[in-house]
Amino acid sequence: MLHNSGHSTAKPNTLHDVIVVGSGPAGVHAAYPLVEAGLRVAIIDGGLDSKKQDNQPINKKLHNKSNPYDLLIKSGYVFTKTYQLLKVQSNIEIIQSLAKGGLSEIWHGICDYFTDSELAETGLPALEIQKEYKEIAKRINLKTKPQLDLHGQLILKKAKNQVYRLPIAYPYRTKSVIEDLKKYKNFTYIPKQLVLKVKDKNKHVEIESISIESQEKSYIKSRYLILAAGAINTTRILLQSFRLYNYQVPFLTKGHTMLVCLHPQTLLKRRQNNIASLGQVSLTCNDLDQDLNSFFVQFYRCNPLAQDLALQYIPLPKPLASLFFSIIAPYLVIVDVRFPTFKSNKSFCRLKKEKCDIGVLEVSSHTTDREIKKHKEELKKIYRKIQSFGLLPMKTITSNVTSHYAGGVSFQSKQGKLSTDSKGRLHQAKRIYIADSSTWKVLPAKPPTLTIMANAARVGKNVLKKFQP
Numbered sequence: 068m069l070h071n072s073g074h075s076t077a078k079p080n081t082l083h084d085v086i087v088v089g090s091g092p093a094g095v096h097a098a099y100p101l102v103e104a105g106l107r108v109a110i111i112d113g114g115l116d117s118k119k120q121d122n123q124p125i126n127k128k129l130h131n132k133s134n135p136y137d138l139l140i141k142s143g144y145v146f147t148k149t150y151q152l153l154k155v156q157s158n159i160e161i162i163q164s165l166a167k168g169g170l171s172e173i174w175h176g177i178c179d180y181f182t183d184s185e186l187a188e189t190g191l192p193a194l195e196i197q198k199e200y201k202e203i204a205k206r207i208n209l210k211t212k213p214q215l216d217l218h219g220q221l222i223l224k225k226a227k228n229q230v231y232r233l234p235i236a237y238p239y240r241t242k243s244v245i246e247d248l249k250k251y252k253n254f255t256y257i258p259k260q261l262v263l264k265v266k267d268k269n270k271h272v273e274i275e276s277i278s279i280e281s282q283e284k285s286y287i288k289s290r291y292l293i294l295a296a297g298a299i300n301t302t303r304i305l306l307q308s309f310r311l312y313n314y315q316v317p318f319l320t321k322g323h324t325m326l327v328c329l330h331p332q333t334l335l336k337r338r339q340n341n342i343a344s345l346g347q348v349s350l351t352c353n354d355l356d357q358d359l360n361s362f363f364v365q366f367y368r369c370n371p372l373a374q375d376l377a378l379q380y381i382p383l384p385k386p387l388a389s390l391f392f393s394i395i396a397p398y399l400v401i402v403d404v405r406f407p408t409f410k411s412n413k414s415f416c417r418l419k420k421e422k423c424d425i426g427v428l429e430v431s432s433h434t435t436d437r438e439i440k441k442h443k444e445e446l447k448k449i450y451r452k453i454q455s456f457g458l459l460p461m462k463t464i465t466s467n468v469t470s471h472y473a474g475g476v477s478f479q480s481k482q483g484k485l486s487t488d489s490k491g492r493l494h495q496a497k498r499i500y501i502a503d504s505s506t507w508k509v510l511p512a513k514p515p516t517l518t519i520m521a522n523a524a525r526v527g528k529n530v531l532k533k534f535q536p
């Protein structure tokens with residue numbers, strides 16, 4: 068028997084109309100139109116409620132460097148079993164989630180709409196996505212005029228009449244949508260079940276999962292299946308289901324370049340700690356000759372939780388460095404620069420077969436020489452721009468930690484070994500659809516989640532059409 072945390076229980080023999088794997092932004096927004104239409108829908112998720120920490124000490128051997136994870140653990144969002152259950156070997160640090168609400172439980176809520184050409188490059192139909200953007204913005208009550216802190220206000224004042232964009236900063240949490248869905252009798256939430264494999268059996272789909280507590284296996288059935296476990300885990304489930312071991316699929320990840328800047332204008336001015344979002348103002352390149360914006364910049368206040376991370380860059384003994392950090396932190400702005408990512412032979416993922424049920428996903432991420440050259444040119448422009456906003460860059464840090472990723476099962480007009488059609492349906496299966504960014508052909512510089520939600524709602528509606536006469 069599979070249990071859920073709400074009022075209903077899913078019996079193994081129940082045939083659901085649609086099962087959605089994953090309860091992050093993609094999963095809940097794919098489920099929403101189906102639940103509203105009255106179909107029997109279940110969301111199955113491998114995680115716990117992120118606020119209910121499992122209190123296990125994190126096993127540092129499971130990931131290369133501890134700092135980024137320590138920061139997330141301190142924030143109380145990442146459940147430590149994640150890295151035992153979703154094994155990854157990579158030259159970069161990939162932040163994954165195994166939690167109710169997915170990674171949206173940590174995001175800073177900076178979003179932006181992709182332009183039509185960005186959508187086209189990504190492989191998404193611009194007209195349909197623009198329509199979904201409007202519905203999603205209404206559903207999540209997206210606020211486009213957030214309250215700015217002193218840094219945000221001053222930067223924006225200086226940036227007037229220049230290439231800047233008003234931020235859309237919104238502390239949105241997917242978990243609240245799950246609570247909304249639970250009010251419907253035709254909806255079931257199944258937590259703590261890690262999906263291993265899926266099989267299209269012609270008249271229905273069979274989903275094989277394992278309890279993260281008892282390790283017991285279960286099988287459930289649905290007429291249609293939507294995979295929304297985040298690009299990395301949807302790809303893992305499909306490679307495992309089709310037994311495509313050591314088969315390389317293109318994978319896109321986006322690193323960060325962080326410019327630590329002093330903001331002299333704020334020195335000795337009153338601090339405002341009561342503003343909800345750390346990330347406030349954003350800047351994009353509005354060069355209309357380019358298909359993709361060549362960079363996206365987010366300006367953050369310095370997060371006090373980042374102290375441990377920061378100390379390694381301050382050449383003082385630890386107690387003095389801590390004191391120095393606590394004095395200077397309120398006057399710092401972190402300028403987080405991201406560039407778009409394109410397919411390349413050196414950036415891929417593949418599944419290694421293991422004796423146990425869960426294989427190890429190898430993820431390789433490399434920036435080509437051409438991209439490195441282009442990034443350097445763009446960084447020079449960004450330096451000049453941020454100096455004109457009154458910021459003094461003090462240190463540039465290139466970070467290999469990523470939470471923005473895409474690819475694995477990309478859109479293709481013709482059937483590839485693992486690919487989807489324009490509606491999000493897996494070419495290899497009649498009843499399996501993909502709602503997260505694993506279908507994307509490029510990863511634009513902008514934050515992806517608003518578009519992930521819009522596309523997921525579109526895919527959910529495509530599945531709904533299958534039930535309509």
Ligand SMILES: Cc1cc2nc3c(=O)[nH]c(=O)nc-3n(C[C@H](O)[C@H](O)[C@H](O)COP(=O)(O)OP(=O)(O)OC[C@H]3O[C@@H](n4cnc5c(N)ncnc54)[C@H](O)[C@@H]3O)c2cc1C
Binds near residue numbers: 114172296300470515
């Ligand atoms: C610190 C941080 C800040 C961020 N800030 C921003 C931002 O400002 N703006 C922005 O746009 N984006 C931001 N992001 C990225 C954003 O969180 C992701 O783009 C988004 O959450 C992806 O949504 P998703 O539904 O595709 O995947 P996820 O959020 O990863 O959700 C996947 C879900 O699937 C479940 N799952 C995984 N594997 C399995 C399995 N095998 N079986 C069952 N369930 C499974 C997980 O438990 C989870 O619920 C940030 C991320 C981080 C970490």
